[in-house]
Amino acid sequence: MDAVVSLAGVTKAFGRIRAVAGVTLSIAEGEFVTLLGPSGCGKTTTLRLISGFETADAGDIFIAGRRVNDVPPYRRDVNTVFQSYALFPHLSVAENVGYGLSVKGVARAAIRGKVAEFLARVGLTDKAKAMPRQLSGGQMQRVALARALINEPKVLLLDEPLSALDAKLRQSMQIELKHMQRNLGIAFIYVTHDQEEAMVLSDRIAVMNEGRIVQLGTPEDIFERPGDVFVAAFVGDNNFVPGTVARIDGSTVEIVDFGGTVWKAPLTRPVAVGRPVVLALRPQAISLDAGSDSNGRGHRVAATFRETIYVGTTVRITVALPGGHLVEVQGAPAGFRIDYRALRPGDPVAVGYPTEAALVFDRP
């Protein structure tokens, strides 16, 4: 078995709250896996079960093929980058980085060489003698990373390591993390609630909700083929139109919403006529045409213009369906076939989309 970490039916409760409810997950060598979910979904607890700071109530945890349920954190071949960095305030940068080797009794000269190597890796050679309080957030982050990686763990655990950094720095650190992970070939298990960060970094994403993994797959799988309404709503933007299955025509499903509008979607899972469903449609997949124009491609439904929000790289336009339900359309300013600036509230428009872009879920 080449899994570096695997969880089998792992459960952990705090009092009456089941933080982790039967998680099964296997991470291959050199893989970058992200646990993605809203706060309280159990992602951090799952990480702490792997690092050994929590003990599983049920299920098994394996690291490099060895069952580690009863192994204390300091005997597990994993290292963690903490959200708060948790640098030792009384030790210099070099002493922080060398801590793991020092407690294992590695010779001083060897530690010095290794520390220099890993400080160079994170670009902090000139900060070796600095104290943690003299560093910026980004630098502390790098020290925490070097301090964990110097131990050459089988797997590195990262608990929202970039959440304290500002947006620009976060983006450059994401790329740096990804490169470092590829170069070292160490498996990373990364916890975040930021779906974009998960997309950028991961080989696979495990979307978690209420202590369970609701979907596990590549970023493309998760974004393009979300398994349920929760994933569709959590990852990227989506319009949700509740309705009922009206007709099944070969590989196409027809859905009638509460306002009487007919929608079309591909038949991807067995549904029956009369079933309450939700149609999901990404704002980016929708195009806008003037109400009178009938040359648009794909399926078209009638709506009325509500408002425009200009955000620079994109324009977000809200339209209302006959039943009053709002739908958001998003696109590059130059990508619209109609002049959206000329639209006035109440103007009739046509909403068009390629049928295969729509997804149908059971109504929760």
Next chain:
Amino acid sequence: MRGLLARRSLARLPLHASVGLIVVFMYVPMVMLVLFSFNGSKLLLFPLADLSWKWYAVLFADHELQRSIWNSVIVIVAVVPMTLAVGVPLAFALDRYRIPGAAFIEQLTLVPLIVPGLITGLAILIVVKRMGIPLSLWTVVLGHSVGWLPVVVSQVHARLRRFDRRLEEASLDLGANPWQTFRRVTYPSIRNAILGSSLLVMTLSLNEVAITFFLTGKDNTMPMHIWSMLRHGITPEINAIASLSILISAAAVVIALRALRSNEE
């Protein structure tokens, strides 16, 4: 705006005045005492007619006084480790374990600070007598340890409360076992609290009279000896020993406060 500021500084006048008075009342007697220890003449007259070290020379020739200083040192050397040995683990227990009524226990440990030393001394005397333990320097050590234990507990506990437990997790995560983690991460951050409270206990014990009065046997500690010397009147010799005592206590307190302040950071 201007009027407001003026009114505010006017309102501060009583404050400044009272601070000034406090300083005068606190330090003028001490300064006088130190000055008179260098008084060459037998008369307590100011300004000093004749400066001299002779009273310090007299001190160093007084064997009984030296014995009492030595006794005080013995007490301190025993009391400081005693209070640490009980106080540090107690502070950890209060911080780390969900003990039912932990807040009550903590307040209970602070009681000796509030109760007058006379009462503490008397209470321990009653117990010690009941148990048939003869009075000696060791009963004094017991009394001082009970009296100054709250200093250690409150200081170390205050530091532990501010200590980031995630640092311990980071240490364990990096492969340090619990003992290494204590030695390399937890201890360095409470070291100053331990040092500071030790020095405070030291000064408090050095100057303690009330508890000692009840619990000592034949052996006198330094402040007790000074007390007994007073029966022959305030001699310049007493000024000299008191000056030395102020010097040592002040040095210890300055170091202690410095250690405890770096502790706050």
